Amino acid sequence: MISTTSLRQLLKHFASRNRLVLIPLVLVLLLAAVLLLLTEGLAYVAPFVYALF
Amino acid sequence: MWLLGVRLTRWARWRTPRSTARLLLKLAHAERSSFYDLIEAANGSADLERRAQYLRHATDEQRHAAIFRLRALELDPSLASAPFHVDFEHLFSSLGEPRFLGVVHLGERRGRAQLTLYRDELVDRDVKTRALFDAILKDEAHHESYTEALVTPAARRWAWWWEAGRSWRRLGARPTRALFTLSMWVVFGLMAPFSWVSRRLRRLPTGWQKP
Amino acid sequence: MSAVLGISAQSHDAAAALFVDGVLVAAMQEERCSRIKNDASLPIRAAAACLAWAKLEAGALDEVVFYENPYGKLERVLRAGLRELPASLRQLPRALAGQLASKVWVLDALAARLGVDRAKVTYREHHASHAASAFFLSPFERAAVLTVDAVGEEVTTALWLGEGSTLECLESIHFPHSLGLLYSALTAWLGFEVNEGEYKVMGLAAFGRPVFEAEVRKLISLESDGSFTLALEYFDSHTNTEVGFSKKLEALLGPRRPVERPWNLAESADDRRSADVAASLQLVLEQAMLGLARRAKAKTGADALCLAGGVALNAVANAALASSGLFSELFVQPAAGDAGAAIGAAALASVERGYRPRPMSTAALGPAVSGAVARSLAQALGLKVESVPDPTSSAAERIAKGDIVGWVNGRLELGPRALGQRSLLALPHPVEVKERINRVIKRREPFRPFAPSVLESQASRFFEPHAAHLARFMTTVAKVKDRARGSLEAVTHIDGTARLQTVLESSNFGHLINRVGDLTGLPVVLNTSLNGKGEPIVNTEADALAFFTTHPCDVMFIDDVMITR
Secondary structure: OOOHHHHHHHHHHHHOOOHHHHHHHHHHHHHHHHHHHHOOOOOOOOOOOOOOO | OHHHHHHHOHHHHOOOHHHHHHHHHHHHHHHHHHHHHHHHHHHHOOOHHHHHHHHHHHHHHHHHHHHHHHHHHHHOHHHHHOOOOOOOOOHHHHHOHHHHHHHHHHHHHHHHHHHHHHHHHOOOOOHHHHHHHHHHHHHHHHHHHHHHHHOOHHHHHHHHHHHHHHHHHHHHHHHHHHHHHHHHHHHHHHHHHHHHHHHHHOOOOOOOEOO | OOEEEEEEOOOOOOEEEEEEOOEEEEEEEOHHHHOOOOOOOOOHHHHHHHHHHHOOOHHHOOEEEEOOOHHHHHHHHHHHHHHOOOHHHOHHHHHHHHHHHOHHHHHHHHHHHHOOOHHHEEEOOHHHHHHHHHHOOOOOOEEEEEEEOOOOOOEEEEEEEEEOOEEEEEEEEEOOOOHHHHHHHHHHHOOOOOOOOHHHHHHHHOOOOOOOHHHHHHHEEEOOOOOEEEOHHHEOOOOOOOOOEOHHHHHHHOOOOOOOOOOOOOOOHHHHHHHHHHHHHHHHHHHHHHHHHHHHHHHHOOOEEEEEOHHHHOHHHHHHHHHOOOOOEEEEOOOOOHHHHHHHHHHHHHHHOOOOOOOOOOOEOOOOOOHHHHHHHHHHOOOEEEEOOOHHHHHHHHHHOOOOEEEEOOOOEOOOOOOOOEEEEEOOOOHHHHHHHHHHHOOOOOOOOOEEEEEHHHHHHHEOOOOHHHHOOOOOOEEEOHHHOOOOOOOOOOOOEEOOEEEOOOOHHHHHHHHHHHHHOOOEEEEEEOOOOOOOOOOOHHHHHHHHHHOOOOEEEEOOEEEEO
16 A cells, blocks of 8 residues: 555655754654554554644 | 343443443444444435435434433533544445445344343433433334345345454454554653754744745 | 546545646535545545546546645654653654554555556645635735645645746745644634634624733734744643643633533623633734735735635634725635645646636535435435425525525535535524524524525625625625614624625526515525534435434425425
8 A cells, every 4th residue: 555656755755854853753753664564554543633643 | 142241341331420421422423423324325325215214224323323422411511522433434335235234234233232231231220311222222123124124144144254353353453552552652762862852953933934 | 638636635624626627627525425524534435526527537637636745744743743752752652653554645545546546646735735725716816825724734824926827935834833723722622623613713702802812812922024923831732632722721711611511601601701712812813814914915015815724714804804905805715724725736736737727606516416316215205295397486485484494406515604505594584593593403502693695786785895705605704784684683693794695696596595585675595504413514315305304494405306394
């Protein structure tokens, strides 16, 4: 369901930001992605009032 | 067999008005979710008679949801702000009508059994809530019977297995979610120093920004 | 041929909009298909309905445009969450899971579920989509554009200059400083549901006096350059998505009003105080909007102003902008919230392909209804059915008799207001009509007003001057003329205004109102949306009949069929 196009776009987006902020963000993302894969993506996620997320 | 599990937790259900209210609210949500599936069927089915039946069923579910919710809020007004998770999986369009009927029929049969159990448990307790169950059970009996007439044996069997698979997944969801949250906390704990740094280094922008 | 499909989803109010050769041929909100209010899930059904209307296959689409940048959104969620550690510890795992498990891959999901090549699925920025939905669908060649909402990727408010086929962002205000979040936080504090209760707060405001202006000004400081800054200690949007306001706000204004406690403005001092807070909030919002408008005028020198974004749904603020004299003309995208952004996203792509959209003349962009289907379904339900060759006259007669009439005719409208396609209609007087509809049929809070629909050519008989482009889509309010108050008592709000709709005589709805005018001397009807409490506006014949069988309105007209019990 995740295409290489999207992955490329995601990386391109973060690559164009301030380098200093980049590192922790990417780390968190990678770790989160791995964890999600391990816990199989969480089929159901609670809705949010504000849809900020 | 699955009713055994329901029976075992009897002691918890009616203990306080609040626990009763929470149960009623859960039932209201279930009825409401069922309404969405049925109105989708009413809008989607090819046969006119069945469309009308689904439509009637849908409005019944809607009414039940309202009744349950009203009573729940009577017992515990603080639940008014409880978030409502809509469980609408578009079963009619994803399963096709025959299997959809199988799932609905199974759901109605189990639902009726469960509600009957609740009603019986309330014999010497909450008269008002018991009367509520009585009224709703009349409709549920009709729902069970009209779907019984329409459903095929193959679809019935299919629905049983499908529902069993989902119960299994439902069981696994909680520990999975807990594991994920726990691991994220660890991750964020590690990230905390970076967050402190970023807060110091970059103030949040205020006022007009150029693009 | 150029066919572009715009999509908004995942925040609230998912929608699809289809442009063919620069013409907006169809648009629809997913909630109207799924029957779940504010449904934010991918609008696959709405998209299918749009394609069906245009008789196009998904493969014929040149581009599918998503209304915001999913990667930008993820970045902001991550950044804001990390900044606010440890306070955000509870919410951030869930937020991140939501993003990484599905939301950030929305473009793939759209490609898969719509059946189009991933290469054809693109995105635009959130506020650009809003700006385009207002400017490119407006009748103006040159205009200032303000987009004001809760937050997109990171921008909450933006000022644009629209000229011909170009739309340029001049400057913007960033999260967390947001008028939308301010209004939503107080909406939640008043005990309403966020993204649903904001217009109720607007209606409530008329019952109060702005005695808490100073307190509200503590929450937000309005700068002299038109920008504003939220006092963040009063808000909690990073960390507490349930309500968005903090304990400090409750210390300032008092504890939150319990959700769904019945309203009684006549007898409860607490409720009157709530109305005063609502009035103060409304006043400060108007001041903020005027500040933005002044900035827009100074920076662009334009004569016209376009508005979009959720805050532009505040019709009272729009009226204040119109009467400020800063701009000679205004246009507000009728579906100013995220639903309209689907139109904007598609409009942007259309313009890039060389097709500049024509001005939006109607909001009736959804599926139509069929009398034949209505007849069969109603008969199967055991209702009385009658063919009426001239439904507008028959309905007008019933309305003139004092009946409350369900009117389902033509294409479903887009946007939060019913504009005569899926409406509940009645005479605009006496005031008991209002009570009856409010209490018995729609079961709303007692302070909620009803809106009038009037023939455009006759509007000046009953209403003071108002912005014409806005009134066509019910996006502004006007003062009811003193001598008309009596005959319009059911649609006049407590402060003497009405959120009117002006209707062209040539439309079906216009014919109906004209007939009512012939029969009663007043070409005005009370027009409220055809839906029950907590439901989206009805769409199909089945939805309409579900409403009819569960709500005591007197008669329903679906296309050329009249249904009674």
